[in-house]
Amino acid sequence: xxxxxxxxxxxxxxxxxxxxxxxxxxxxxxxxxxxxxxxxxxxxxxxxxxxxxxxxxxxxxxxxxxxxxxxxxxxxxxxxxxxxxxxxxxxxxxxxxxxxxxxxxxxxxxxxxxxxxxxxxxxxxxxxxxxxxxxxxxxxxxxxxxxxxxxxxxxxxxxxxxxxxxxxxxxxxxxxxxxxxxxxxxxxxxxxxxxxxxxxxxxxxxxxxxxxxxxxxxxxxxxxxxxxxxxxxxxxxxxxxxxxxxxxxxxxxxxxxxxxxxxxxxxxxxxxxxxxxxxxxxxxxxxxxxxxxxxxxxxxxxxxxxxxxxxxxxxxxxxxxxxxxxxxxxxxxxxxxxxxxxxxxxxxxxxxxxxxxxxxxxxxxxxxxxxxxxxxxxxxxxxxxxxxxxxxxxxxxxxxxxxxxxxxxxxxxxxxxxxxxxxxxxxxxxxxxxxxxxxxxxxxxxxxxxxxxxxxxxxxxxxxxxxxxxxxxxxxxxxxxxxxxxxxxxxxxxxxxxxxx
Numbered sequence: 001x002x003x004x005x006x007x008x009x010x011x012x013x014x015x016x017x018x019x020x021x022x023x024x025x026x027x028x029x030x031x032x033x034x035x036x037x038x039x040x041x042x043x044x045x046x047x048x049x050x051x052x053x054x055x056x057x058x059x060x061x062x063x064x065x066x067x068x069x070x071x072x073x074x075x076x077x078x079x080x081x082x083x084x085x086x087x088x089x090x091x092x093x094x095x096x097x098x099x100x101x102x103x104x105x106x107x108x109x110x111x112x113x114x115x116x117x118x119x120x121x122x123x124x125x126x127x128x129x130x131x132x133x134x135x136x137x138x139x140x141x142x143x144x145x146x147x148x149x150x151x152x153x154x155x156x157x158x159x160x161x162x163x164x165x166x167x168x169x170x171x172x173x174x175x176x177x178x179x180x181x182x183x184x185x186x187x188x189x190x191x192x193x194x195x196x197x198x199x200x201x202x203x204x205x206x207x208x209x210x211x212x213x214x215x216x217x218x219x220x221x222x223x224x225x226x227x228x229x230x231x232x233x234x235x236x237x238x239x240x241x242x243x244x245x246x247x248x249x250x251x252x253x254x255x256x257x258x259x260x261x262x263x264x265x266x267x268x269x270x271x272x273x274x275x276x277x278x279x280x281x282x283x284x285x286x287x288x289x290x291x292x293x294x295x296x297x298x299x300x301x302x303x304x305x306x307x308x309x310x311x312x313x314x315x316x317x318x319x320x321x322x323x324x325x326x327x328x329x330x331x332x333x334x335x336x337x338x339x340x341x342x343x344x345x346x347x348x349x350x351x352x353x354x355x356x357x358x359x360x361x362x363x364x365x366x367x368x369x370x371x372x373x374x375x376x377x378x379x380x381x382x383x384x385x386x387x388x389x390x391x392x393x394x395x396x397x398x399x400x401x402x403x404x405x406x407x408x409x410x411x412x413x414x415x416x417x418x419x420x421x422x423x424x425x426x427x428x429x430x431x432x433x434x435x436x437x438x439x440x441x442x443x444x445x446x447x448x449x450x451x452x453x454x455x456x457x458x459x460x461x462x463x464x465x466x467x468x469x470x471x472x473x474x475x476x477x478x479x480x481x482x483x484x485x486x487x488x489x490x491x492x493x494x495x496x497x498x499x500x501x
Contacts, residue, residue, distance in 0.1 A: 007064050010073040013054040013081060014121050020046040021114035028107020036106045040096050043110045047089045047117075051082055069195045070128035079346075079493035080124040080262045087255050087353070088117040093468050094361050095247040097368050102150060103245065109149055113251070116142035120259035127270070129178045129194040129220075132263055136174075136227065139259060140167050143252065147244040159243025166226065166236045174223025180216025184209075196271035203274035217272065217279060221286075227260040230320060231290040234313050238301075241309035246367055249305055250360030253312045254353040261319055265345055268326055269337055276327035276335050284324040284426050291317025292429070295436045304363055304373050307440060308356070311399060314437060315352050319345055321430050322414045325421035338421065342494045344413035347487060351406030351479050355398035358472035361465060362392040369459045375444055380453020385461060389448045391469045396441040398476045401434045406479035 024043050028036065055078075063074035091113060099106045119142060122135030144167065148160025178194065185193035185202040192198050203209070209217070225233040241249045272279060294313030301307035322345040327335050365388055366381065367373055382389040398405035411434060418427040461469075479486060 007066055007073070010058070010061070010064055010066065011071070012057060013050060014118060014125070016050055016053070017047075017085070017114060017118045017121065020050070021111045021118065024114060025107055025111035028105070028111070031107075037096070037100060039107050039110050040092055040099070043092050043114060044089050047085050047092075047114075051085050051089075054078070054082055054085070065127070068192060069197060070131045070192075071125050072127045073125065075493050075495070076266065077121075077125045079489065080258070081121045083350070084117050084120040084124070084255070084259065087251075087258070087357075088113055090357055090468065090472075091247055091251045091255070093464055094250065094357070094364055095245075096464060097462055098245065098247050098364055101368060105149075109146065112142045112145050112149075116146070116251075116255065120255060120262075123259050124262040124266070126263065127196045127266065128192070129181065129196075129199075132267070133171075133174060133178065136260075136263070137171065139256065140171070140227075143248070143256060146248045146251070147240055149248070150245050153243070155243035156245065157243075159240045162236055163240045170223050170226035170233070173219045173226070177216045177219030177221075177223060180212050180219065182216075184213035184216065196267060199271040200274060203272070206275070209275050209278055214278070217275075221279070221282065224260060224264055225286065228257055228264070228316050228319075229313050230286050230316050231293045231313065234290070234294070237313060238306045238309040241312075242303060242305045246305070246360065246364045246373075249308075250357055250364070253308065253356050253360070257312070257316065257319075258349050258353060261323075261345060261349055264323065265326075265342060268323060269342060273327050273337060274335055280324055280327065283320055284423060287317050287320030287324055288426060288429055289317075290314070290320060291433045295433045295440075298437070298440045301440070302375055304375050304378070304444070307375065307444070308359065311437065311440075312356070314433060315348075315356075315399070317433065318411060318414055318430055319348060321418050321423075321426055322348065324426065325417045325423060328421060338417055339491070339494065340413070340420065341417040343487065343490050344410070344417050346490045346494065347483070348410035348414055350486065350490075351398070351410035351476075354472055354475045354479065355395045355406055358391055358469060358476055359395035359399065361469045361472060362388050362395065365461050365465050365469070366459055370455075375447060376451075377454070378444060378447045379451035380455075381448040381459065383453055384455070384457065385459040387466065388459060388461060388469070391473045392448065393445050394473050394476055396444060398480065400438045400441045402438075404477065404480045406476045406483075409480055409483050 024039050027039060058078050063072060065072050092110060099109055103109055116139050119135050119139030123132055126132035126135055144160060144164045147163050148156050150156035182194050185198055188202050190198045190201055222233060229237045241252060291314045294310045294317060298307055298310035301310060322341050325338055325341040328338050398407040401407040401411040415427040415430050
């Protein structure tokens with residue numbers, strides 16, 4: 001046991017995030033109602049301090065397995081841990097005005113955001129199926145609470161109920177799949193049969209997978225498909241997005257997907273890669289169905305939250321394109337990983353995340369002033385607040401994949417790796433779907449710049465929200481015109497999940 005826990009200090013970032021969440025939750029009991037807004041400052045300052053601490057503490061450390069290989073501390077995990085804590089800072093800052101206006105229990109809200117960040121950090125560090133499941137459930141239960149956090153709002157209660165019921169069903173599928181994989185691997189007498197390395201060892205040199213393993217893989221894909229909202233496991237997404245508090249809708253669209261794909265990328269790149277010939281076409285079909293349905297159904301949406309819900313489903317389809325291209329099968333049957341695919345997935349996660357957050361921060365600012373979230377309500381916004389309209393336009397252009405914005409360069413990388421993996425049909429379908437998405441994004445932009453305003457009052461913007469919005473818009477443009485530094489950071493992070501790194 002001493003050898004297994006010799007490097008337990010490397011988990012200090014996760015431990016301190018848990019402590020910070022408990023501090024915020026405990027402080028909520030003692031602060032008077034008029035001073036509870038200080039809890040947001042405590043959470044933000046704490047997370048910023050932890051980002052600095054994590055970068056200094058883990059920088060330069062090599063890949064180190066803990067507890068017999070169920071958790072890995074490496075550059076891949078470091079990249080995402082810092083990204084998740086930064087996301088927590090952005091979500092909390094975007095929530096301050098919303099929480100002040102619409103939510104009654106800020107301490108619980110901010111604490112649940114911090115616990116969800118902890119769940120995401122555990123997910124990306126996990127190199128064993130049950131450990132990954134625990135992190136996933138910590139994230140999921142935090143989100144169940146956050147989605148239903150709007151007291152007195154029937155839509156929020158309905159969204160929370162649907163989310164937890166379907167989430168429990170997806171968790172059952174995932175656990176059943178894990179049990180099937182365990183049953184198949186343990187027959188080989190491999191130690192720790194649910195670790196990613198043990199699964200990879202089991203699959204090495206096999207022409208076909210055992211039926212039990214195949215069943216387990218199908219159920220794992222189904223369970224994870226629910227978490228990322230892939231078709232046909234997407235049915236919860238529009239209702240939950242519409243009913244959740246707006247900052248949590250943004251968090252669902254960005255955070256939960258980033259965490260799930262970080263887990264999926266490590267799982268498929270290390271554990272399931274030897275069997276890529278068995279699951280590659282399944283993932284490609286899921287990608288095609290997901291981006292097509294998401295973009296087509298988005299055309300008919302009138303609520304901005306539901307429109308972005310189906311837009312996010314379409315974005316998941318693009319990410320699955322990268323996953324389908326993760327491995328290259330040679331003429332002799334040898335499988336090699338595609339570094340470009342793993343890099344493209346993470347690059348798109350970052351670019352999509354920043355642009356989507358910018359869109360939601362603009363929508364939150366509008367909602368805080370008007371209490372409205374229909375697409376038609378944005379009519380004349382360019383006259384009522386040109387900065388919000390500009391920021392929302394930039395973010396929507398990026399999501400559509402137009403040049404000079406982040407979405408263009410990230411989609412270019414994704415579609416290129418699909419073509420290199422001999423899936424030209426999938427890359428072509430993805431480009432067609434990107435063209436479809438331009439239409440419904442332009443519908444929103446048309447409302448803001450062409451349609452006459454229903455009201456003429458100015459839409460106010462606080463300095464916190466305005467500064468956050470400006471920073472996100474700047475990030476969206478910088479990634480689009482100069483992605484080189486970010487690409488280099490991502491290449492360094494993904495090198496540890498590539499063979500021989």
